[in-house]
Amino acid sequence: MSGHSTYQPKTGIERWLDARLPIVRLGYDSFVDYPTPRNLNYWWTFGGILSLCLASQLITGIILVMHYNPSAQGAFASVEHIMRDVNYGWLIRYMHANGASMFFIAVYIHMLRGLYYGSYKAPREVLWLLGCVIYLLMMATAFMGYVLPWGQMSFHGAVVITNLFGALPLVGESITTWLWGGFAVDNPTLNRFFSLHYLLPFMIAGVVILHIWALHVVGQNNPTGVDPKSKADTVPFTPYATVKDGFAMSVFLILFAFFVFYMPNALGHADNYVEANPLVTPSHIVPEWYFLPFYAILRAVPDKLMGVLAMFGAIACLFALPWLDTSKVRSMRYRPTAKIYFVFFLVVCIILGFCGAKLPDDPVIPHLTTFQLMGSDLNSFVWLSRVASLYYFAFFLVVLPVLGLVEKTLPVPDSIASPALSADAKKG
Amino acid sequence: MADTAVGATTEPEHGGDPSRRDFIHIAAVAAAAGGGAALVWPFIDQMNPSADTRALASTEFDLTKVAEGQQVTIKWRGKPLFVRNRTKAEIAKAVADDSAAMKDPATDASRVKPGKDNWLIVGGNCTHLGCVPTFGGGEYGGWFCPCHGSVYDTSGRIRKGPAPTNLVVPDYAFLTDTKVKIG
Amino acid sequence: MLRKLSVIAAAVGILVAGAAGPALANGGALKAKEVHWSFEGPFGSYDQAQLQRGFKVYREVCAACHSLKLVSFRNFGDRGGPFYSEKYPNSNDNPWVKAIAKDYEVNDIDSETGDAIKRPATSADHFPSPFANEAAARASNGGALPPDMSLLAKAREEGPAHIYSVVTGYVDAPKGLTVPTGGHYNPYFPGDLSSAWHGDHKSVPAGGFIAMAPPLKADLVTFDDGTKSTVDQQGKDVAAFLMWAAEPKLEERKQTGFAVLLYLIILSGLLYASYKTVWRNESH
Numbered sequence: 001m002s003g004h005s006t007y008q009p010k011t012g013i014e015r016w017l018d019a020r021l022p023i024v025r026l027g028y029d030s031f032v033d034y035p036t037p038r039n040l041n042y043w044w045t046f047g048g049i050l051s052l053c054l055a056s057q058l059i060t061g062i063i064l065v066m067h068y069n070p071s072a073q074g075a076f077a078s079v080e081h082i083m084r085d086v087n088y089g090w091l092i093r094y095m096h097a098n099g100a101s102m103f104f105i106a107v108y109i110h111m112l113r114g115l116y117y118g119s120y121k122a123p124r125e126v127l128w129l130l131g132c133v134i135y136l137l138m139m140a141t142a143f144m145g146y147v148l149p150w151g152q153m154s155f156h157g158a159v160v161i162t163n164l165f166g167a168l169p170l171v172g173e174s175i176t177t178w179l180w181g182g183f184a185v186d187n188p189t190l191n192r193f194f195s196l197h198y199l200l201p202f203m204i205a206g207v208v209i210l211h212i213w214a215l216h217v218v219g220q221n222n223p224t225g226v227d228p229k230s231k232a233d234t235v236p237f238t239p240y241a242t243v244k245d246g247f248a249m250s251v252f253l254i255l256f257a258f259f260v261f262y263m264p265n266a267l268g269h270a271d272n273y274v275e276a277n278p279l280v281t282p283s284h285i286v287p288e289w290y291f292l293p294f295y296a297i298l299r300a301v302p303d304k305l306m307g308v309l310a311m312f313g314a315i316a317c318l319f320a321l322p323w324l325d326t327s328k329v330r331s332m333r334y335r336p337t338a339k340i341y342f343v344f345f346l347v348v349c350i351i352l353g354f355c356g357a358k359l360p361d362d363p364v365i366p367h368l369t370t371f372q373l374m375g376s377d378l379n380s381f382v383w384l385s386r387v388a389s390l391y392y393f394a395f396f397l398v399v400l401p402v403l404g405l406v407e408k409t410l411p412v413p414d415s416i417a418s419p420a421l422s423a424d425a426k427k428g
Numbered sequence: 429m430a431d432t433a434v435g436a437t438t439e440p441e442h443g444g445d446p447s448r449r450d451f452i453h454i455a456a457v458a459a460a461a462g463g464g465a466a467l468v469w470p471f472i473d474q475m476n477p478s479a480d481t482r483a484l485a486s487t488e489f490d491l492t493k494v495a496e497g498q499q500v501t502i503k504w505r506g507k508p509l510f511v512r513n514r515t516k517a518e519i520a521k522a523v524a525d526d527s528a529a530m531k532d533p534a535t536d537a538s539r540v541k542p543g544k545d546n547w548l549i550v551g552g553n554c555t556h557l558g559c560v561p562t563f564g565g566g567e568y569g570g571w572f573c574p575c576h577g578s579v580y581d582t583s584g585r586i587r588k589g590p591a592p593t594n595l596v597v598p599d600y601a602f603l604t605d606t607k608v609k610i611g
Numbered sequence: 612m613l614r615k616l617s618v619i620a621a622a623v624g625i626l627v628a629g630a631a632g633p634a635l636a637n638g639g640a641l642k643a644k645e646v647h648w649s650f651e652g653p654f655g656s657y658d659q660a661q662l663q664r665g666f667k668v669y670r671e672v673c674a675a676c677h678s679l680k681l682v683s684f685r686n687f688g689d690r691g692g693p694f695y696s697e698k699y700p701n702s703n704d705n706p707w708v709k710a711i712a713k714d715y716e717v718n719d720i721d722s723e724t725g726d727a728i729k730r731p732a733t734s735a736d737h738f739p740s741p742f743a744n745e746a747a748a749r750a751s752n753g754g755a756l757p758p759d760m761s762l763l764a765k766a767r768e769e770g771p772a773h774i775y776s777v778v779t780g781y782v783d784a785p786k787g788l789t790v791p792t793g794g795h796y797n798p799y800f801p802g803d804l805s806s807a808w809h810g811d812h813k814s815v816p817a818g819g820f821i822a823m824a825p826p827l828k829a830d831l832v833t834f835d836d837g838t839k840s841t842v843d844q845q846g847k848d849v850a851a852f853l854m855w856a857a858e859p860k861l862e863e864r865k866q867t868g869f870a871v872l873l874y875l876i877i878l879s880g881l882l883y884a885s886y887k888t889v890w891r892n893e894s895h
Contacts, residue, residue: 038893063474080681080762083860085478088470090860091867239453239889246460247882254875261868262653265765273766273857274758283801452888456881463874483685483703483735493723 005029030216035234036241037222039416043113044220045248046106052249053103054208058201060096061145068148070194072187075150076275094264100142101267102256104290107135115321116342118330119221125322127214132318134207141200142288144193151272152282158185158193160285164298167305184278224416225330233416284359292356293349296385297392299360302374310389317396324396326404334410338403345395348388355385486611488603491547499563501552504610508552508560509598510571511608514582519545521569522583532593536583539597549600549608550584556591571595640801641817643772644780648851653869656862657855662693664834665852668845671832673760676752676823678740681761682856684712685734691862692855703734715739753793755822764850764857771850773799779846781825785816794820 007025009015018025067086069078082089111131114120120128147158162179166172181188219228228234235241259267267289271282287295294311301307317324332339360382363369370378377383477485487504489511494500499512514522522536540548554561554573565572566579568587573579578589585594600610649658666687669679687694688702699705715732717739732739740759742748749756758766767773776799784796787810802819805812827842834840855861 059471063471066475067478077681081478081480084681084686085480087473087476087478089474089478090864091470092474094864235893240893243456243882243886243889246456247879247886250460250875250879250882254872254879257868257871257875261864261871264864270766270768270770273762449888452881452884456878456885459874459878459881463878479685479689480683480735483683486703 006033030212030237031242032236032238034216034237035219035228035231036237037220037228037233037416038235038240039222039224040220040241040244041223042244042248043109043117044222045245046110046113047215048245049106049249049252050103050110051208052252053099053106054201054205057096057099057103058205060092060099061198061201063092064096065198068194070148070191072150072190072276075148075190079149091260094260098256098259098264098267100145101259101288101290102252103138104142105255106252107138108290111135111318112346114221115345116332117221117223118225118325118327118332120322121325121330122322123218124214124221127211127218128322129319130207130211130214132315134204134211135318136315137200137204137207139291141197141204142290144197144200146288147190147193148197149272150190150276152274152276152280153269153272153285155185155276155278156281156285157287158189161287162189164308164311167308169305186278221330222416223331223333224413225333226413226416229415230417286357289353289357292354293352293392294356296352296356296381297389299356300382300385300389314389314392317393321396321400325400326402327400327407327409328404329409329412331412334412335403335407336410337407338400341395341399341403344391348391348395351388352385352392355381355388360385486609488607488609491606491608496546504598509610510548510550510552510563510584510595512548512550512563514546514548518569518582522581522585525568525581525583525585531586534583534585534594539583539585539594541602544602547608548582548584549598549610550594551596551598553596554578554591555586555593555595556589561595639803639815639817640819641776641780641798643769643776643799646772646775646847646850648771648854650851650854650861653865655865657691658851659693659695660836660838661848661851662855664832664836664838664844665848665850665855666693667834668827668832668849669760669852672826672845673849674741676741676748676757677760678742678757679738679760679856680740681737681759682859683735683737684708684715684732686859687711688734689859691859693852705734708734712736753822755793757823760853760856762857764854766857771854774853775846775850777821778825778827778849779842786810788816791820793822795822795824797821 005025005028007018007022007028009018009024014024017023064082067078067082067089069075079093082093084090086092114128114131143157143161147154162176162185165175165179168175177183179189180186181192222228269282269286274282286292294314297314298307298311301310327335327338329335332342358381361376361380363377363379364381364384365379368379372378373383485505487502489502491511491513494511494513496513497515497518499510501508501510503509519536526535526537537545539550540546552560554575556573556576556578559573559575561571561573561578561580563571565574566588568579568581570582570584570587571580573589573591576590578591579587580591580595581587583594584597586592598610600608603609648655649661650656669677685702685705685708686692688699688705688708689695692702694705694707694711695702696705696707702708712732712734715736715738716729717732717736719728719730720726721728742751745756764771764774769776777797780799781795781797784790787808788796788804789807789809790796791807796816796818797820798816798818800819800821804819805815807820808815827845829842830840832840832845834844838844858864
């Protein structure tokens with residue numbers, strides 16, 4: 001952050017290195033002496049947890065590549081070779097497959113935390129945008145990684161997602177053919193997805209470094225949304241934040257281990273244990289859980305092109321967020337009305353995820369037939385996702401811009417130290 | 429839970445019981461480091477031969493395919509293996525050299541199975557840097573390695589050149605008179 | 612803190628429930644019968660006697676049409692496998708494995724003549740498939756492809772219970788249902804029967820048509836351990852065997868998992884104590 005470095009090289013070697021490459025100084029200033037707001041709660045530990053997820057995915061992924069065979073003929077069998085014959089292969093593959101889900105659990109919590117506490121507002125716009133880029137790269141990586149085992153869901157998921165680009169006018173068909181490297185998803189598609197699946201995580205790692213750099217320039221936000229004013233507002237990163245992050249990581253790992261060892265296939269689809277067959281589509285094709293809300297938005301719109309645009313628009317809203325929210329108050333802790341809309345937003349996201357997993361025309365309430373509207377029964381998941389999608393967009397495009405201008409906010413404390421102390425007293 | 433903790437902070441001058449305070453940090457760091465170290469093992473062991481590779485580690489070979497004075501090169505554990513049916517002259521030559529000065533002294537008898545001294549089974553990689561020697565080259569009537577000029581005799585013993593040891597004799601056993609199990 | 616953790620847990624729970632949602636959709640078939648498996652739960656392990664019986668059912672009944680191509684003979688002697696014995700830690704030396712392998716013939720190429728030959732299998736070989744290729748398999752089975760069984764227990768949402776329910780669940784087709792030639796009505800098999808149903812539209816029967824005729828009959832297989840060979844027993848045993856074939860590392864996974872979770876809980880406790888000590892005199 002700002003201010004001069006307090007790193008004091010002790011030994012001669014440290015002084016020698018510091019004069020040539022001040023890497024120890026960088027590490028010291030960033031992760032030891034770095035002033036951290038003293039009031040950070042557990043929601044702030046997910047940055048560290050996400051670093052752990054990225055590291056875990058990179059290591060297990062590089063290992064899996066040592067045994068994986070990226071060809072339409074050999075991919076499925078090589079994954080089973082990993083599961084059956086490679087020493088600890090089952091562990092490494094289950095860690096990688098479930099690690100992707102854990103990564104998304106953590107990133108969604110991290111994003112919602114930023115949304116609630118206004119971490120995207122000035123001067124943290126670039127920090128937020130970099131985070132959105134990471135999220136986009138994560139989605140691309142996860143999608144292409146899911147194709148690699150070359151099971152039925154891999155194959156037909158790839159077919160459906162690449163066909164989305166076919167919705168684009170004029171160029172759509174050329175783009176899908178170009179993506180496939182043929183006239184259908186086949187060996188060339190698998191090979192390029194494999195190449196990109198290996199490349200993108202390193203791009204994620206690069207953007208993560210920028211993300212952390214931007215964080216260290218503007219400093220961490222905190223639950224009050226008030227910038228630290230004096231030394232009384234902060235504590236050094238080590239040991240205060242490191243030990244808290246460490247504890248949170250350990251608890252997160254319990255959840256991770258529970259999935260890996262006791263329900264390793266619960267987050268996947270049984271159909272992916274059937275080798276890809278271009279001639280038969282699984283009866284019910286759904287993406288992985290972390291894409292379900294967007295999938296629901298896609299299906300909510302009856303027109304193919306508009307559906308694709310709505311889906312990408314849902315992500316674009318995140319990018320525009322710093323300029324959509326007009327409120328001068330950062331943290332929703334002091335915005336009681338915004339808080340209510342936020343809780344609704346959270347519920348809507350979960351509803352969208354639920355709709356994404358259901359067949360569009362299935363009734364929400366069983367055995368209840370109402371009336372047809374736009375070709376579908378009102379009591380159907382497609383209508384539920386339409387209503388939910390509407391709220392999703394309204395939250396970003398109407399609620400946040402308008403509410404910031406009209407709402408009555410609670411008094412914001414002058415500094416971090418004062419409310420933190422009083423809140424503590426209340427709790428005790 | 430907080431009340432049970434000892435009254436100490438990271439600053440020693442604040443008092444408390446420093447040994448107990450340090451213990452909990454040391455224990456936590458040690459436990460984390462131990463867990464990390466345990467996790468490293470699967471990541472390393474995965475590069476060792478997998479179960480299907482290990483299952484192919486032994487092979488059976490029918491010797492009737494090799495006529496006297498001929499040699500068959502088979503692939504065993506991914507590497508060449510020379511199975512040579514030696515002529516009387518080759519055996520005599522190898523036995524005659526038993527007491528000659530050698531880099532890696534060994535008698536010819538120690539390199540074959542008793543009563544089967546016409547069958548020489550040796551690894552087909554030069555012990556220098558792993559090239560595959562050719563038979564019939566060099567002045568000892570055995571193998572000659574084209575890479576760096578190592579010369580082996582008719583018993584596969586190193587006689588000249590940079591290779592440090594004799595061609596390796598693998599573990600093998602005669603299942604019948606005409607069948608060997610290697611590995 | 613506990614309250615916050617419970618909020619996280621609830622959020623995760625909702626996400627999981629959402630993801631698990633499609634698991635229940637099973638193409639209009641009946642829910643699989645409830646079975647209690649020895650490999651369920653955090654300490655579950657395979658019942659070796661059951662696996663041996665299940666293998667006998669596979670070998671004498673299923674193997675005529677269904678391949679098991681991802682399983683090698685040596686896997687039978689691996690830890691947790693049907694013929695594992697502590698005396699033979701290397702499954703390639705296991706006499707039962709060798710004996711079973713010898714009973715099968717696999718395709719090979721004669722290294723001298725280059726001719727395609729058959730030779731007795733070794734422990735390193737995979738199970739030979741009953742048909743040379745997919746077309747041959749379809750031709751012999753009225754156009755239907757008998758699926759490979761190596762992963763079948765993981766490739767169905769309800770797992771081994773689904774297999775058990777299908778092989779034991781054949782019933783006579785209800786009146787008003789036109790069963791196509793080569794089809795067999797099974798209420799546990801996913802399908803859509805509305806076009807074959809001539810009764811009330813609101814009460815289309817559950818299930819679908821399966822090309823496989825009821826494969827099991829009482830006493831079709833004689834169990835070496837004297838277990839009574841009922842259809843129910845055969846179905847349960849073969850389903851358990853197929854679960855093992857699909858997930859041979861299950862025991863190792865669950866045992867490792869227990870140690871890992873224990874370790875993580877202790878580590879979390881230590882880190883929490885360390886955290887409390889560090890923050891002892893800091894308000895936050």
